[in-house]
Amino acid sequence: MTCTPYAPLDYKSDLKPVWCPGCGDFAVLNSVYRALAELQYEPHETVLISGIGCSSRLPGYVDTYGFNSLHGRALPIATGVKMAAPALHVIAVGGDGDGLAIGGNHFIHAARRNVDIAYVMMDNEIYGLTKGQAAPTTPIGDRTKSTTYGNPEESIDPCAFAISLGATWVGRAFSGDVKGTTELLKNAMTHHGFAFLNVISPCVTWRGDDQTKELRAKVRPIPEDHERGNHEAALRFTREDPSIVTVGVLYEHARPSLLDEVEQIRLKALSDAPPPSLEAILQTFSPAV
Amino acid sequence: MTCTPYAPLDYKSDLKPVWCPGCGDFAVLNSVYRALAELQYEPHETVLISGIGCSSRLPGYVDTYGFNSLHGRALPIATGVKMAAPALHVIAVGGDGDGLAIGGNHFIHAARRNVDIAYVMMDNEIYGLTKGQAAPTTPIGDRTKSTTYGNPEESIDPCAFAISLGATWVGRAFSGDVKGTTELLKNAMTHHGFAFLNVISPCVTWRGDDQTKELRAKVRPIPEDHERGNHEAALRFTREDPSIVTVGVLYEHARPSLLDEVEQIRLKALSDAPPPSLEAILQTFSPAV
């Protein structure tokens, strides 16, 4: 057996993407291939889990273990995978609607628990797959199929959301910048705890063909001197002038991850005793105890 | 007909509370009676809506319209009530588990939408009704029925949560201080938009009989000079030393409420034309159009 390192395209599955021509998600997929290759993740030790949406189709295109699950439910499934099999690389992916509308509650709790996964949100400010309704990220006032007279609701900044809820690594990327996105993906995937990467990934079909160009013009790298350990400083990059999209690592903070805690619990539970046999457990129901 | 003003006990229903002796929720109920009386809300124009939990029993004890609904679902129901009948005073109430665990997603979106209701969370840092499991507010490390070896999860500060998600009025109260709680309730109830009041309301049964006393010792009024319009300043009162519980108005901010937006949409939709008849609407399906 010779060991050639994995190339990005070694992670490509046979399935042909069904995204629209020009969709930002193609570039995200390329960045995922590259990040996996640069980290040399074993395909069989890697699991991609998504919800439902155009973006959530992504795991089908990656030849690792993959699960395109239910709308909004990528994170609980990913949490179950990681808790059951901690050695796996677990990456959750999905859309802004998937993660912030129907899946919002799981986002809160995955962040709070600091579960050891990377969560990549492909943010197109719209519901792509259902053909163009407003998402929680759609700017207030925008007309969409479901907001005939303009969106009445204030939008959510996914990074602000993640930072506020306790994610320990938060970054923003632009899908059009494959190199930058790859770097940030690698960062997120190797972070200890819950890492959230918001990838701005234009929907050319429902947000207009010019989206990609317009966004490219707005993208700025985060200042070198940004203190990523500073909550308030990080939040400032989530209330930006609409003409700017800052990309990079917004926030990073170290605290024990869910798996650290689970390990602690196991130690405490046994407190140096050997694991009990089933018979021993059964005897706790003996009335003589 | 003579018009005597409503006294607090005029809002009392016939149902006897089933709370444990010493439960903090009794005092919350008293504050609710007082606030309603001080505002002279018409009982028949007032609706209290809750989820499920000890605290969610509250609407049953108030002789307004009331709805003790499903676990976690007070806010969507309250939103429906308010949108359908904007003239009503709508108050959502419930527990920390109800609002932050199973109901967390609705909290996010009610805040974001700035729906015109007051939301009162009775926070006892535990699941009371189901007999003592950890809530998202239970401090990390605490032992409960469901955390035999200590709670592995970081807790949520409900006020930080509300402020971060876009609530336009956020306050914290201590149930043992009926006067203060009444004032804050009145503030929340008369706020234009989504007001969130976190009432620390001890569970003597599952958090210990000393809870009330201990909390009373920690309570501090918010400094007079606190800038309640300042996001960062407000958030600072949500990351306090555990020996301090600051009560008062943490945050306040003006932006159009959901009903303001709905009104705008109606105006835009008609753009000065009279409302269409059903026949006119039907004619839009005529192939000749």
Place this chain on the structure above:
Amino acid sequence: MNELTFAFVGAGGDGSVAAGDIIASACASQGLHVMKTEAYGPQIRGGEASAVVRVSATPVFAQSDSVDVLVVFHWADFARFQNEIVLAENAIVLCEPGDAVPPELMNRRIFEIAFNDIAKECGSPASKNVFALALVATLFHLPLDAARAAVARRFGRKKAVVAEANLKAFDRGVAEAEALSSKIDGTLTYVSSTPYLLMSGNEASAFGALHAGCRFFAGYPITPSSEILHFLNEWLPKVGGSTLQTEDELAAIGAVIGGSFAGVKSMTATSGPGLSLMAEMVGLASIAEIPAVIVNVQRGGPSTGIPTKSEQSDLLHALFASHGDTPRVVIACSDVEESFHATVDAFNIAEEFQVPVIVLSDQSIAQSRSTINASSLKHQVLDRLLPTPDDLVEYRRYRHTEDGVSPMAFPSMPDGMYQTNGLEHDEQGRPNASFVVHQKMNDKRYRKLETIATRYPLFQRFGSATPRLGVICWGSTTGPVREAIERFGQQEQIAVFAPQMLAPLPSRDLQSFIDECDAIVVIEMSHSAQFHQYLRSQVDLPRQSTSVYCRSGGKAFTATEITEELQRRLPAVVSEIEEAFS
């Protein structure tokens, strides 16, 4: 010819669907009957797209078995639809020169037309669909002026050059048809009459809601029901109502229950996955006795399944989901027009009886457009029973009454204050865990269903008055079954019973239908024969002489498919009868 079916197939951007739309609306405007369906590949934009338009001088109840005239812009795109778009044996096929025809279709009547080149000549490559539709409209004598007017209107809003190019393409199509007409026979014979409306099932449901007095809609987008949200989002604000796009389906049905509790007629719409999420809330509406209307547009299941295709497999979920003994009403609709009536009935029943009502539609109805007579969209509207001043003296929200319906106050009504909940409760609504109260309240809630069953024994029965073979079906299966039955004519003594009211089922009528027939066949689009399972649980189906024709969805039932199934069963009926007489 009495009827013709046209199909346009191409890539996204080829304008196949627009071509179908223009033909459909031109024909509808002349009083022809039209049914139009669309289908797409999985790609949201730029993928395969098809439109099939059935045009007929007499009423149609289903998609047709096969296509008479096919326009293919690219054969590559046709592949995806080959199971769905079946070509008649003598079908006429128009395709690009040089685009290789699939071998199995070589025996059809194929004409090469240089759509692309001609469109370019007209000034816009994108006008090839208009050229194509003008060509077929002319060839088969469809209403040409109406079609040209439709093109003019459609492109009138665009830039002038675009509009011009398209009209030019139209005229060019008319001209080219002359050349071909000698080689092509089979034109449509019809007499123009007053125009029909052209509506989809989703639009009919949404309009039904407006008609019934719905003034609050909350929903979460999901294929194939989202058009209801879109329509009401546009129209409700104009009539003083409002819509809320919620964060998920739990919130949608929650908001609907809230709106309804507040006294306003409220509705949500969803598809299977959303209905699954609403299970708990259906129970709340049921025990708290709050009117709520849920339109569920079925698609292929289980789970995410096949979102864009039809199936009748949400039936048992609609009937039985939600833990506990949870009375609810389930109404089926079998076509676009019934989507309107079922929705109004749903509101009437929900409001009058304070129950959750689920309307079961499916993708094949909801997203296909049919001609409808505007005058048939009338339906009486009923309202909630409000408490009288007498009722309000020591008001008991859940007072036991003969039919189980207690007058319902709503917030802002003085003296009507009550506190309700999802717990078992007494007449005042106070939580009560005693067996006696529970038993009595269950009785009360189920008693309402009895009255509903009497008042709304909704079903269709057609075919022979003295049937030997009885068909029982529901929803969108009814259309193809009707067409199949009509093919048999009167001699064959086949009759059909299609309940619109699924719960409570019109069991008495259904049982007597069953008892009248020598043999029964249940036809449905569900792999596990959900309807048959349900029927067995509610009525007595003779063990020996009942059979089932059920299959998975993903492909529409055709009249031919059903005719064959019935034919297979007819000899059985005969021999059985012979036996009985022997």
Place this chain on the structure above:
Amino acid sequence: MNELTFAFVGAGGDGSVAAGDIIASACASQGLHVMKTEAYGPQIRGGEASAVVRVSATPVFAQSDSVDVLVVFHWADFARFQNEIVLAENAIVLCEPGDAVPPELMNRRIFEIAFNDIAKECGSPASKNVFALALVATLFHLPLDAARAAVARRFGRKKAVVAEANLKAFDRGVAEAEALSSKIDGTLTYVSSTPYLLMSGNEASAFGALHAGCRFFAGYPITPSSEILHFLNEWLPKVGGSTLQTEDELAAIGAVIGGSFAGVKSMTATSGPGLSLMAEMVGLASIAEIPAVIVNVQRGGPSTGIPTKSEQSDLLHALFASHGDTPRVVIACSDVEESFHATVDAFNIAEEFQVPVIVLSDQSIAQSRSTINASSLKHQVLDRLLPTPDDLVEYRRYRHTEDGVSPMAFPSMPDGMYQTNGLEHDEQGRPNASFVVHQKMNDKRYRKLETIATRYPLFQRFGSATPRLGVICWGSTTGPVREAIERFGQQEQIAVFAPQMLAPLPSRDLQSFIDECDAIVVIEMSHSAQFHQYLRSQVDLPRQSTSVYCRSGGKAFTATEITEELQRRLPAVVSEIEEAFS
């Protein structure tokens, strides 16, 4: 006497439940059969509390009809339980002097005992429960040493004065009994034997999970199932597993599916409202063919209903919830011991057949404690079918096989990589919307149920081998039915069929049982007769000779209640048989 039932009733803090526990464990330790139930008012602390302990020298299958010995600390607290705690006609009642006995109980044998004063004398007013239990233990010849040892153990962890006071109270109880013993007859006759375990249904389920190899549990607290979460939270970490208390039930079942997908046996536990929320995920597990075990402990419904009481009304939801054609397995348990076996079977079937399995328990089993023979808690454990190296060559996760089961790789298995989803998919798991694939995959998924039906035709049948009257029941109803049947003895020719496997139902066995009987009665605790509806949908129940005894929950079935119902039906059987022979 062969058996006796004791009840203790008081306010929270009176120690009624502790008294019951001590009696139960003392008796269990001597090899007596015990069944113990608790009940509470709605107040979490300080409200009404009761414990009922049935003690018997022979096996017991249900709570007893009536209480022989009642200790009431406050009559005021008794009121809440008066429908549940029925006193035998010659019941002995011990209560405080001066606490007025309810008029309707005046005819029982009432003895005034100054519990409070005596406890105070012993040094702790809180020891009155210990005093009371010692008194009754002595009076009725329960295992006294074991009881005293249990008291010593229980209070040994407390402060020395408390422990002392309680032992003093115990001895005082023994002493006071001497004085009373002449006035009281009816002592328990038994021979001590090896101790039994004392377990609740929830504990048996949780232990069953450990036994089956479950190493991941995710759940959200809900009455009456939370004890499963508590138990596994304590024990799973000791055996290398883990638990997750999720934010809601959607996440709980989601995490279970994730854990199982990752190759680890995983489970959740809930009650009706939670199961309603899990409907969509059941469909995902079904189509993606991921093992998942859900223990659902039924309580009074619909909606929040009556959280602390039993009912059998989640049946249809468990069987049919989730949109689409969604095969799943449903297993019932009828007592504590079966909670263990049903849970292990659930894992075995889930793992072997890659399906979601719902175990239906109910509050009356889950929260009552029964004696169990440790040696009966054995059960073979089966595992998932893993792919062979050959299978992994161009691995097809959903390969069509004869029994529908395809080898399942799990992450970390080299060359097993596959991408799955809730969409309809082909053998590789790739999304596919075509009818042909859909039909074949539905076939595959339902084929698994056929094999399960053959391999696991689980049912209990007991009573007469040549039955005239057949009883069909399920779950917790089986216990009282068994006791009722035993009262009739062999002459009456009554037999019982209680399927443990609810889906797939052992229909062949059930049908032959039905065909053997002259008449059938279906007995269940559901207002809408859910089980009867389901049976009708699956087997042929004779129209004329089938009857149903169903009612709402909130009150346990007693053997007497069921005996009466059966008695009422026996003459019918007789006359019918006469008719048949005339």
